[in-house]
Amino acid sequence: MGPREAMKIIAVSGIKGGVGSTTVTAHIATALALQKQSVLAIDFCPQNHLRLYLGLPWNEDKGLISQLHTGGPWHQHCFKNDSNVLLIPFGNAVSSLSAKADVALANLLPKFSTITEDAKLLDIAADCWVVVDLGHYNQFHTAAGARFDELINGVDLLLHVVNPDPFCYGMLSQLTIGRRELTTEKILLNRFCPVIKIERDIHDLIQTEYAQHLAPTAIHLDENIRESLAFNQTALECAEYCQAAQDFHLLTTWIKAGSATRW
Numbered sequence: 670m671g672p673r674e675a676m677k678i679i680a681v682s683g684i685k686g687g688v689g690s691t692t693v694t695a696h697i698a699t700a701l702a703l704q705k706q707s708v709l710a711i712d713f714c715p716q717n718h719l720r721l722y723l724g725l726p727w728n729e730d731k732g733l734i735s736q737l738h739t740g741g742p743w744h745q746h747c748f749k750n751d752s753n754v755l756l757i758p759f760g761n762a763v764s765s766l767s768a769k770a771d772v773a774l775a776n777l778l779p780k781f782s783t784i785t786e787d788a789k790l791l792d793i794a795a796d797c798w799v800v801v802d803l804g805h806y807n808q809f810h811t812a813a814g815a816r817f818d819e820l821i822n823g824v825d826l827l828l829h830v831v832n833p834d835p836f837c838y839g840m841l842s843q844l845t846i847g848r849r850e851l852t853t854e855k856i857l858l859n860r861f862c863p864v865i866k867i868e869r870d871i872h873d874l875i876q877t878e879y880a881q882h883l884a885p886t887a888i889h890l891d892e893n894i895r896e897s898l899a900f901n902q903t904a905l906e907c908a909e910y911c912q913a914a915q916d917f918h919l920l921t922t923w924i925k926a927g928s929a930t931r932w
């Protein structure tokens with residue numbers, strides 16, 4: 670098996686803004702690292718927030734977008750945190766992109782399918798997991814003018830993050846989940862609070878209607894997540910026995926176990 674076959678790319682995409690794609694990306698990357706896997710986390714979202722869960726301070730603005738200024742490779746700025754997650758932040762989109770935003774993103778996105786080739790140049794195992802925060806779906810229709818299908822070309826597992834609310838449920842019908850040949854797609858319910866009736870109802874509806882496309886574990890609403898963000902960490906490091914930490918470890922165990930059979 671060559672390095673391309675061994676390396677797996679997981680992309681995390683919010684069905685809309687604010688549902689938790691950055692949170693999910695950071696926690697999956699960290700859970701994999703804590704389970705002794707090699708992990709490269711990449712932030713493809715111009716908000717550049719992934720770094721804040723993974724140990725980088727607000728004033729660290731280097732990242733893949735910096736290549737636009739330097740002409741260097743997109744993976745030039747790598748940071749390894751205490752949990753052994755190797756991170757490539759997006760970089761400071763405000764100062765780097767400005768009026769060139771569309772062009773910049775459009776230039777970057779086609780390189781996504783070559784991540785595995787470029788990652789060989791990094792100090793990381795050939796069988797590493799690449800976990801990517803794509804931000805939310807619409808962003809790549811409007812800002813970059815790139816089609817989502819082109820963007821995710823080369824991804825092994827695509828997680829669509831949704832919250833258990835009527836907006837997200839309605840938006841699910843606009844996705845063409847499960848119709849791509851090469852990429853496995855799953856819906857991941859995040860911020861689930863089972864004591865709230867409408868959330869239980871929507872959870873049950875999604876389970877009934879999307880059956881095999883629903884990830885087997887939902888991520889519960891857990892204040893430890895925001896608490897840990899205040900410490901530049903994930904809940905897996907700050908509150909290792911909390912509900913969300915258990916959910917993410919379970920999800921990650923499923924991700925690892927399913928990679929051979931493509932979930």
Ligand SMILES: Nc1ncnc2c1ncn2[C@@H]1O[C@H](COP(=O)(O)OP(=O)(O)OP(=O)(O)O)[C@@H](O)[C@H]1O
Pocket residue numbers: 683685686687688689690691692693714716718804805859860861888889890891892894895898913
């Ligand atoms: N399961 C959860 N329990 C509690 N808080 C959560 C959970 N998931 C996410 N959050 C909190 O919700 C907020 C939004 O999460 P996040 O930034 O990950 O969303 P996003 O989809 O990446 O947003 P954006 O579209 O702006 O990039 C954050 O404050 C985060 O800490």
Ligand SMILES: [Mg+2]
Pocket residue numbers: 690691692714716718804
């Ligand atoms: Mg985000």
